[in-house]
Amino acid sequence: MIDPGVELPARTRIRIRVEGTVQGVGFRPFVYALAAEHGVAGFVGNDCGGVFAEVEGDPPALAAFVGALERRAPPLAVVERVTTEPIPAVGERGFRIAPSEDAEARRALVPPDLATCEDCLAEVFAPSGRRRHYAFTNCTGCGPRFTIVTGVPYDRAATTMAGFALCDDCAGEYKDPEDRRFHAQPVCCPACGPALRFHGPNGRPVRGEPVEVAARWLRQGRIVAVKGLGGYHLAVLADHEAAVTALRDRKHREAKPFAVMVPDLDAARTLVGLEEAAERLLSGTRRPIVLLPRRLDARVAQAVAPGARHLGIMLPYTPLHHLLARRVARPIVLTSGNVSDEPIAHRDEDAVTRLSGIADGFLLHDRPIHVRADDSVVRLFRGRELPLRRSRGYVPSPLTVRTRFARPLLACGAELKNTFCVASGDRVFLSPHIGDLENYETLRSFTEGIEHFCRLFGVRPQIIAHDLHPDYLSTKYALERGDAETAAVQHHHAHIASCLADNGHDGPVIGIALDGLGYGDDGTLWGGELLVADLAGYERAGHLETVPMPGGAAAVREPWRMAAAHLDALYGDDVPDLAVVRRHPDQWASVTTLARTRTNAPSTSSAGRLFDAVSAIVCGRDTAAYEGQAAIELEQRADTGERGGYAMTVTDGAPLLLRGTDLVRGAVDDLASGVGPGRIAARFHNGLAFALVRAACALRDRTGLRVAALSGGVFQNMILLERVVTGLERENFTVLVHSRVPPNDGGICLGQAVVAATRLATP
Template sequence: MGTRERLADPVRRVGVRVEGVVQGVGFRPFVHGLAQRFGLTGHVGNDTEGVVIEAEGAREAVSAFLKALRVEAPVLATVDRVDVVDLACRGGDGFVIADSDIHGPRRTLVTADSATCEACLAELFDPRGRRYRYPFVNCTDCGPRYTIVRDVPYDRPNTTMAAFDLCAACAREYDDPTDRRFHAQPVCCPECGPRLRLVDASGLPLEGDPVSRVAELLRAGAVVAVKGLGGYHLAVDATNPSAAATLRARKRREDKAFAVMVPTLDDARRLCHVDDIEARVLADRRRPIVLLDRRASGGVAPAVAPGTRRLGLMLPYTPLHHLLVREVGTPLVLTSGNVSDEPIAYTDEDAVARLGGIADAFCVHDRPIHVRTDDSVVSTWRGTVVMVRRSRGYAPEPVTCAAAFPRPVLACGAELKNTVCLASGRRAVLSHHIGDLKNVETLRAFTEAIEHLARLFDIRPAVVAHDLHPDYASTRYAVEESGLDPVGVQHHHAHVAACLADNGRDDSDERVIGVAFDGTGYGTDGTVWGGEFLLATCAEFERVGHLAAVPMPGGDVAVRQPWRMAASYLHGVDGAEALPVARRQGARWEQVRRLLDSRLPVPRTSSAGRLFDAVAAVLGVRDTVTYEGQAAIGLEQRADPTCADGYEVGIADRDGTLIVDGPGLVRAVVDDRGRGSEPAVVAARFHNALATAVGRTCRTIADRTGVRTVALSGGVFANRLLLTRTADVLERDGFTVLTHSRVPSNDGGISLGQAVVVGARDRATRR
C-alpha cells in the first residue's frame, strides 16, 4: 500500500511511548479516559521507561488523542517526550490497562510526594464518608510517592504499601476507570490501610483517639514526635513559650529557628507578610517551608525563632497534619525529628531510641517510610522562588541540563548540606537533602541515597566526581569505596558550574565571571578559599581574583568563634585591643594576638563567610555561633535596608590577580562605629561596600577579557540584601547576572556542579 493510500485510510493505529514523570500520577487512567472519549481501542501500560500505549480509531480521533496527551496531562505529570509510530490496523474491542512490564532499562521518572488535594481534603472532613478523619486518604493527584517507592515500575508491590491488601470497596475504586483512585497505588481506607497509634516515650500504647490525644498533649505543653511523609517531626504549640523552650533545650538546638505549620494562608498572613508569589508557593502541591518576613505583632513564642526578622512557615501537606492543626487550633512548631547534627529519624524503632529523651509521646503508624526526606526550604527573590534546601516535594525530580552527559556520572557533593547527584543523558537527578556528613547515621543515609537513586533510575555511573578536600567523607567514599574512576572538582568551580546549569548555560564553552562566596572550600593552593572570582566555563576555570587571605586562628574553631576572625582582620591595628569585642574576650584575644605575632603556621582563608563573621563580631552581633552562617544571618538582619551608601574598598593587582582588601573594609567598619554610627547603618554600609567591590572587580575582569556575564553562587549569596545590592551594581554596569533558582546556591547544589564539570570535561575530551 502506498503512502497516499495510507494517509487516506479513515482508521489509524499508533504505538506511543510517553516519557517523563508519568508513573504514580494517574497517567494510565488519564489515557484510558481519553481513549474512551475519542472512541479508541487498544491498551496502556507502564514499563521501566515510562508509559506505553497502542491506540486505534478514526484518524481524526487519534490525532486529537495524541494532542490531548500533552495538553491535558494530570496535574502531577511532567511529559518530557512523546514518540509515535504508525502500526498496522488490526481492529479490536475496548481499551484496557495492561500489566506493567518490569524488564528493560529503567528511564521512567519517579514523582515527588505531593500535598493532599482538595478532593481528598473534602473527603477527610466529610462525616458521611467512609474515610472521615482517616489520616492516610490519598488519590492519584496527591499523597506519598518517592518516600514509599522501593523499585520501579511504580506499582503497589514495589512500594511500602505492598503489605496492605485492598478491601473490596478500595479494590472497586482501584479498578474503576471513572474513579479518581483508579490505579492509585497508595489507595486505602480504615478497613484495609495503615493505622495511627499513640505511644509514650518508652513505646507503650496510650489509649484513645490518637489525633485527639496528640492535640490534648500539645495544648498542655508536651513535645510530641509525629511520623510524617519522610520522617519524624517534633511538634509543640508554637504559641507556648515554655513548650518551645523545652523543645529547644531537649533537642540541643540553642538558637536556630524552628519551622512553623499554620492551618491556612490567612493564618500565615497573621504571622508574616505574604505577597502573591509567597502565597502561591505556600499553597503549592510541594508545600515547602517558605522563609517570610515576620509581622511585629506575630503570635509565636520568642523561643521559636529568636533574634531573626524572618520565620519559616508551611501549610499542612498530609491528612494527619490537617487533622492536627485543625484540632489544636494554634500554629505548631514542626521541626525535624533529630538531635542537632543528626539525620531525621524515619523508622519507628530508631525514632523511639533517638527521640525518647526529647518527645513525651510518639504519634506513629505502620506504613513504612523507605526514603527519609526532610522538608524543603525556599525563599523568594525578585519574584522568583529560590531554593534553600531541596528535598521533600522536589526530589527526586531531575534537573534537565542543556547538554548531555557523555558517560553516566555520580557526584558525591560536599561535606555540609550534602546532596548526591546521578547524571545520565540530559538528566541530573539530585537526591533529597542528606545533611552534614559528620556522623555514622548521616553517612549511612548518604550511601543509601546513592544506591536507591541508582536503582530507581537505572544509572550505572562510569565516573565519580568529588570535592578536592581529602578529608571530606564524600571524598573518601569516592576515592576509596565507590570502585569508580574518581575525578576531583574544585569546590568553587562546582558552585559556578551549578549556577550555569541552573540557568541552562551548561552546553556552552562561553566563559563567565564566576563570583563564588561561601564559608569554606579547599583551594588549589592549599589555602581555604571562599571569596573567589573565577574566569570559568563548565570544564575549566582560572582564579583571577579573591578577597585578601587572612589567618584563620584555630582553624575550624574560628568558624564557631567569629571573634577570632575579628582578631585576625584587626591584627596590627592600633587600638584594636580596646574595642568591645576584644574586651569581651579578654585574655583569649591576647592569646590569639600572640599566635598571630608568632611564626607558628596558621591556616589562611579568603572566605567571604569569615569576613562576615569578623564584621558581625565587631558590631556585637555574635562572638560565637551554634550553627553554620549564624553570624552572617544576624548581620544581614541587623542591616538597615534603607541605607544606600557604603565604604571605599581597595582592590589591588598582584601579578594579574585582583585582591579585594577585606582587612581595609573591616577597619572602615571599626572607624565608622567609632564615629558613633548606629550598628544598623554600619552593617548596611558593609553590605553595600562589598557589593560595590564585587562590581568593580568584575568590571576590571571584563575590561581585560571582554566577558560580560557574571554567575553569583555560594552560600553567602543566600543573603538577600547582598544578592540584591550586588545584582543591582552589576546590572547597572551592563552585566548579565545569573543566579540560582532550581538548586540551592549553598553546598546543596555542589553535587550538580560536580557532575556538570565532569560532563563538560568529557565533551571537551571527545572533541
C-alpha cells in the first residue's frame, strides 16, 4: 500500500506487484478497467511471479487505485499480497496490457478448472448465436485452467489451446476491454476452437451430431466414453439396471458406488436430500461429487450404489456435460474412465486403447488434456466440507499454512489414495488424486505429476519427505532420487500433523488417528492410535490392542480372516456357532493356526481391521472388492437411532490399551440373543466412540491438553465422527477435524511436509 504519510509530487509513478491466484481469472482486464475508472496511465502484465504493473497519475488517484486492487478483485482471484514502490514518472498517457514476461523464480499461482458460468451457459442454450450448443464455450470467469496449462506465465501459448489460432471474431473479443473474454486464454468458437466427434470401438466415425449420437446411445442402454476436462469418463443411464451392471462387469468394479450426474438442483432433489450447504457445493465453481442421503424413492438402478444409504451426486461443469445431461434428461452414471485400480485415462490414444473393451462408443474432442484430474469427492459434516478426494476444481489452489518452508520441499505421500505436494515459503501445492501406487500406470502418473508440479511452481526440492514404510513405492522413489535430503515421517504422526496444518494449529494436541494400516516406528502395523503430538514429534500414548493379521495382506482382501483372529483370541477352540465360521469350515483351522503361531500374521492395532472383523461377523462381508468396503457396509447397516454401546475396556498404563475384542464379544452376544444387525452395528460404533472419548480424557488428565485432532480414513465414517466429536465436546475439548484436505491418505503428504519442515527448523 502507499504510505499516506509520504509526500508525493503532483504526478508520480509506482511499480506494483500483485501475488496470489491472479492469472487466468480476469485480473489483467480488471486492472485495465480500474485504470480507466481512476484516470491513471501505465501498463499491466503477467510474469512468473503473478501480476506486475506500472501506474502513473495524481497521488490521490494512485492511492485509490491500489486500494481497489485488493478490495474489488475479481470473484475468482485470490490476492495474497500487493506491494508498491515509487519510480520516476515518464509522462505516460493511456493504459495497456503488456506482453507476459518469463523469469526463473516462479511464484504465480495457476487457478483450478472452473465450472461454466451462467453467462456462458446462456450463450450455449440461446436460440441463436455463434456459440449455440458449442461445447467449449468459456470466458475469464470459467472454463479449463489447470488441466490445460503447460507452463507459466498463464498465456494461451502455455496451454493446450496454443494450437488453435483465434478467428477474427474471437480475437476481437480477446482484445476488447469491454468484453468478458478480454484476455481469456482459452477463448474459442466453432470457427476456430476444438471440435467434437463420435466413433465406435473400432475407431470408425458415427454419423450425426456427436452429443445427440451419444445421448441416443445412452438411451439405448450402451456405455459411452466421454472425454471431459481432466480425463475420460464412462457413462451409462443411471436408471438402466442392465447397463449399469454391464459397466460394472467390464470395468471390473464389483461393488464400489458410482457417481451420478444430473442436469440441475431440481433433478438432484428427486434423488437425494439437499440442505443449503450441499446446494452451494453442488452448484459452485468447483463442482465436486457430493455424497448425500439417498431418497427412498430415488429412481436409480440398484447396481449404482448397492446397499448404500448415500449417493454421490454431481452437476455438469462443462458445456459438454450440460449439453449431454439436457439431451438425455435422465440421471447419468459418470465414473472415471479406467479399469479399476488404474489412473483415469486422459490421453486420446491411451484412452481408446484402454477403454475399447469397456465402452461401446466414444464422445471425443481434439483439445489435449495436459494433466489428468479426477473428480473431487466431498461429504458434509456439520455444514462444512469434509474432502474425501481433493482433485478437479480444487487443485492446484495452494494451502497457506503456519509452517514456514525455508527450503523447497517435496512430500511423496502414502501408497494408497496417493497425493504428493511441493512446498515453499508458506504455500503447499497438493497434487490431484493419483490413486493407489500398485501398478506401472499409476506410478508413472505419480512421477510425471511431480515433474510437472516442480516445473510449474518453480520448486527444486532440497528436502524430500516420505513415509516410514520401506516397501511403499513412494518411499522408494524418495530414497532413489538421490538429489535431496530425505526425511522419514511416521504415517499416523503425518495424519495428525495434516489435521493440525488443515486447522492452522501447531499443537500439542491429543491426536486420534484411525485407519487401515501404517508402519509404526516399532516395525509393527499401526492403525488405531492415540498420540500426544505437535508438528515436531509425538508420543504413542495409547492404541487399540494388537491382534494378528492371518495371511498378512490377504486379511485386508478377506475380512473374515480378521474375524477369525478376534474370535480365536476370545474363544479359542470353543468359538460360537456363527455364520462366519460356517462359511469357511475348510479354512478356519489353518487361518486360526496362522494367528496363534504368528506365522505370516503380523501384529496390528488397526481400527480398519477391527471394523473388518465385525463386518464379517455381522454383515457377512467376507471379501472386500475395494479398500474399506467392509467398514463402509458396517456404517451403512448401523441404526442411527440406537444410543447404546458395547463396553470397551481402556486399560491404564503407558500406553493406554483399548480392547477391541470387547466390541467383538458384544456383537457375538447380541447375535446369539437375536438382536438385529442394524442395532449391533450401531452399538459397535457407539462403544468405540465412547472408549476413544474416555481414553482422550485420561490423556487430558495426564497432560493438561484440551485440544483433540481427529484424522485417518476411518474418520470418513460420519457416525463415528459425529459420536466422537460430540463426546469430546461434552468433555470441553476443542476438536479439530479436516475441511481442506482429506482425513484419509490423500492428506498424508501435507502432514509429511509440515513435520519435515518443522523438524529442520527446530534447533
